[in-house]
Amino acid sequence: MSTASVAQVETKWWTGGKSPFNVEYGKLMMWYFLMSDAFTFGAFLISYGTIRFSQNYWPDPNEVFNAFPFAGHANLPLAFVSLMTFILIVSSVTMVLAVHAGHHNDRKGVIKWMIWTIVGGAAFLGCQAWEWTHLITGDHAVLLNGKLEHIGTTVSRNPWGAAMPGMMHDGHPVSTTGPVAFGGYFFGITGFHGFHVFSGVIINIIMLIMTMNGTFDRRGHYLMIEKAGLYWHFVDLVWVFVFLCFYLI
Amino acid sequence: MEHQNPSEVTFHHEPGGKEVVQKIIKTTVILSVITLIELALGFGIYFLHKTPDPSAALILFMKGVIVILSLLKAFYIVGVFMHLGDEIRNLIMTIVVPLLLFIWFIAAFLWDGDSWKMLRNTEGLSKPATEQSKPHLPATQGH
Structure with missing residues (x-):
């Protein structure tokens, strides 16, 4: 090695002395984790799509998800899930603002926006709990083995089948049971997403406590907030596709 | 920097x-x-x-x-x-290029689901089990 090559080495991209991706190790690994998690969610959603494509009948999401808290039996398709979507988008925005405040080492700003993000995440989880409860406990009359029975939606029973010719005594159409896979995929995938939201809220609470303790001020940077932010935005990103696959189409 | x-x-x-x-x-x-x-x-x-x-x-x-x-x-x-x-372009590519796998992933599995439905509705699943073992030519003509 001559002295001339030393100068050359410093300018090369991959020969050390500089960060080739110009990004912290933890943040890069968070990106790769999120990429693998995208494949996990993708595999779940694609398997749902395969089963749905293989069926002659699939329940119309607008008929299944048409309830709103405190609205009784009003027919409000898409309303509640739109609220959930907006809650998650807004909490994603407050997270960006927390990361932005972190870039300027603005501790008060980080604390304020992290609290709002946590509130948004908790509100979303509350909405999901309500929706699950409503779906599991909401009874519907269906023809099951020749008898009229009242069942809710679970992973093993689905009252959202095709309508039969004829009407019940109260004027409602008689329906059969629907594909069992509907409940399994709905609870499985929204549950896996809800678990991500839950762990995201826990991570955000830990970040808030660390910020309040001044840990990041002592470190001199708020990179941990950025990494938590990446995870939180990913949760919002997955919801875009869950919303698409289960409610819109 | x-x-x-x-x-x-x-x-x-x-x-x-x-x-x-x-x-x-x-x-x-x-x-x-x-x-x-x-x-x-x-x-x-x-x-x-x-x-x-x-x-x-x-x-x-x-x-x-x-x-x-x-x-x-x-x-x-x-x-x-x-x-x-x-971020730097190389970093973006290490994230985005593997995700291109989704193009095959989605197309192949939705196609598979559709073919499953065809079999369900035609000779594939509706006939008794003894007849299913026969090679069924019409299914190969479809997509």
Whole structure:
């Protein structure tokens, strides 16, 4: 090695002395984790799509998800899930603002926006709990083995089948049971997403406590907030596709 | 690039404050508007289903538009909120190129589901088990 090559080495991209991706190790690994998690969610959603494509009948999401808290039996398709979507988008925005405040080492700003993000995440989880409860406990009359029975939606029973010719005594159409896979995929995938939201809220609470303790001020940077932010935005990103696959189409 | 601390090599810090906040607000508005358009299309499909003879092609087209709008939302969330757009090109490629696997993944498995339905509705699954072992030529002609 001559002295001339030393100068050359410093300018090369991959020969050390500089960060080739110009990004912290933890943040890069968070990106790769999120990429693998995208494949996990993708595999779940694609398997749902395969089963749905293989069926002659699939329940119309607008008929299944048409309830709103405190609205009784009003027919409000898409309303509640739109609220959930907006809650998650807004909490994603407050997270960006927390990361932005972190870039300027603005501790008060980080604390304020992290609290709002946590509130948004908790509100979303509350909405999901309500929706699950409503779906599991909401009874519907269906023809099951020749008898009229009242069942809710679970992973093993689905009252959202095709309508039969004829009407019940109260004027409602008689329906059969629907594909069992509907409940399994709905609870499985929204549950896996809800678990991500839950762990995201826990991570955000830990970040808030660390910020309040001044840990990041002592470190001199708020990179941990950025990494938590990446995870939180990913949760919002997955919801875009869950919303698409289960409610819109 | 600043080199204040040798253990943390070259992490960039976002410049300025105002224009970044403005970009965040702009992206929020874009995401909200796209979501509202998606909801409008969703309601459109809902009311089309209520009509006596809904056009399957029109509903499929509307669903296609909703899928494209969702991908646009994903682009804005990843590009702006997650700041992937601000990273070095090589880093972006190590994330985006593996995701191209999804093109095959989605196409192959939805196709498989569709073929499953065809078998269910034709000779594949409706005949007694003894006849299923015969090679069925018509199925190979289809897609």
